[in-house]
Amino acid sequence: MQRSRFRTACAVAAIAALTVGIAGCAESKRDNSSTSKDKTLVFGTAGEPKVLDPALATDGETYRPPRQVLETLIGNEQGSAKLVPRLAEKWDVSPDGTVWTFNLRKGVKFHDGTDFNADAVCQNFNRWFNFTGLYQNVAEYWLDTFGGFAKSESPTAPPSNFKSCAAKDSNTAVISLNKPTSRLPGAFTLPAMSIQSPKALAEYANESMSGDAKNLTYPKYALEKMVGTGPFKFVSWDRANKKITMERNDGYWGDKAKIAKLIFRAIPDENARRQALEAGEIQGYDLVAPADVPSLTSKGFDVPARPPFNILYLGMGQDNPKLADVRVRQAIAYAVDREALVKSKLPNGAKVADQFMPDSVEGYASDVKKYPHDVAKAKSLLAEAGATGVELKFYYPTEVTRPYMPNPKDIFEILKAGLEEAGIKVTPVPEKWSPTYLDDVRAGKPDLWIVGWTGDYNEGYNFVGTFFGRQKPEWSFDNVALRDALAKVDIEPSREKRIEMYKDINKQIMEFLPGVPLSSSPPSIAFAKNVKGVKPSPLTDEKFYTAEFTS
């Protein structure tokens, strides 16, 4: 027995020694790598991109890598939604708003060594315009901006607003439209409109998107290549380890990146991202839970908030005859306590919203009808409408964090409390965000629901047009006057006039009250103590080439 005990002790000691040994070994390796001057920044993302070709997607995670590797004609000033020159040094538009002329930056080269010029710009625009098959289904932003394709395959697709792209000379590209649109120039800043190397596109991107009709197979280009003009060059996408690696482009036309390498690693779990930052494995991450902000800050991490550029709102389905009565909708607006919501459930810097766009968007109106928290008024409106004790199905999403909605259940609870105080019975319907909740909201099942929107660029249409520009089952109402006003503002070439028109539209919306705008929140992003230089962007358009290690 004695011998056996001795052997057990030996085994335990051996295992302990081995573990400590390995740990020590790896520790020393990590130390070595951190002394080099050219460092690698590893940034934790909430998800992987779907594809590498931003023209085929709409989501932020897909856009993050192209934002470092590819460039658009017009960019956003770092840290704001203001338009600044990027691949175009300057641009102007004809008085009727249909001809856009871009003076392109000279001496810019793609990562594959070919020249960037007006031809390259037109080849990109013509490629999008000539998309066929499944490409037409997934090129959402092209559809959104230019309406349709050379040969639209869907009978419901609108006619294309894109007429042509011509290279006037090698440094002047002219894009002509059929009619003016409010979505430009803002949409020229979208990652979906990034200019890619025509050589790389010709080599790979002309492959069919679908090998057979029943399989959505992306072309190799969208999965393995990304060749642009940006400050970083794409190196690899390690899909098994959810890691995208980029390296500095030493031939970049502008300020060169201050770090040698940039890695985006997908860590879907929110806690896991925080723990990876605290353990020093990553040097920054996105979608910080508001609850983690104070503790990270107190530990010395840099947790800047993005300027709020989003709207959270409470939707009301007018399929329900009770909700078709504007007095009931007004009662709901008076019943919900938005001040309390913003103060207790949303991160610092969040604001109460009084219309369907944040106050930083051009066209925000200061004199819309307001609905301050007033339970007595809500009760009397309900009584007037004969809707006291009305029962409403209130859908809210679970297992999701959105930049405008950090904690849906908490938000639901506080709204529910207000509604019940005013005498409305609430039937809660919690559902998983994707796809159940979104599908049900879209199909118009709920009476009440919460959802929101982050803007793509600083144009009122990107908010109110998205919500009410066309009829949708979720809103289930047809306000012809509002739809006409939105159609008119969309083709108004004068920015000054558009701003006035949006103000008027906002007033109309808040009188009609299809839903209750709740808040605009600043989503946070976190960085290690020794990382500086990344400016949080209201459009989540962070550029990492300005990132640097201070120690």
Add this chain to the structure above:
Amino acid sequence: MIRFIVRRLLQLVPTMFGLSLLLFIWLHRLPGGPETSILGERATEERRAQIRASLGLDEPIWVQYGRFMRKLVAFDFGTSIQTGRPVMTEFGQRFPATLELTVTALVIAIGIGIPLGYMAARRRGSWLDNGTVMGSLLGVCVPVFFLAYVLKAIFSEYLHVFPSSGRQSDLLEATHVTGMFVLDGLITREWDAAGDALLHLVLPGIALASIPFAIIVRMTRASVLEVVGEDYVRTAEAKGLTERTVRGRHILRNALLPVATVIGLAVGGLLSGAVLTETVFAFGGIGSFLRDSIEFRDYPVLMGFIMMIALVYVLVNLAVDVSYGLIDPRVRVR
């Protein structure tokens, strides 16, 4: 024995067929479809309908199933909707990670579980025994993801001993041969890569091992206690046989039969437990990919992966049945 194995393998065919049918119907009846994930939140109803049509999801379910089965005969599971690459490629790229993790967990669970269970039984009532019983109870009760966070908080955040996520340090450029990083490091003699990968396996390995470990410890202890009381053990001890012989030939050999069954069942549990563990540790195996695929309603991946996991499960249990024969000669005679 060979007839037994062949018969069991033949039984596989109807089992897998039935599973595929049930799974196919169940998956396609889940609310929602992949179109939301493909198009994002902003798509219109028409475009979503177009995507469904282009993926063949608007056809009757039996037509879709027929198409799936026709392809399956050629061992083609189709293309992942979320990545646009063949399901087999996705599986091949991720399975080594999960295999490495489950093997680590199994080694921890068996390698420590059986000796500890044996020692606890042999020293019944001692502090070791009480501690083992308590510890294994905790192992069963504490949810894997909770344990994972606690382990990470202690060993990654505070002590900085083990990494909290991933399979290898991001700054390391290692050569990959099999996709099992520790093995790759040993094959290519990149010792730091092997060490680094091993280090990344420790916490997820422990988290994943916690439940099977607890079950194996308790099963071994109970089984050994039962066997120790048998006449033949007492006879063997009375004959003056060495402790080693008594332990190996008489106690363990007889006690391990139920433990083998439990290990077989545990493998199935490990594969499904890997979904949680890999998610929490951002490990990048089939577990976390399955989780993403459920979110995405990526039907081809879900069908393919679950069928393959089921196949592994059935084969492991077949191996367990075969191992009975090796452990207990009486089974062979029958």
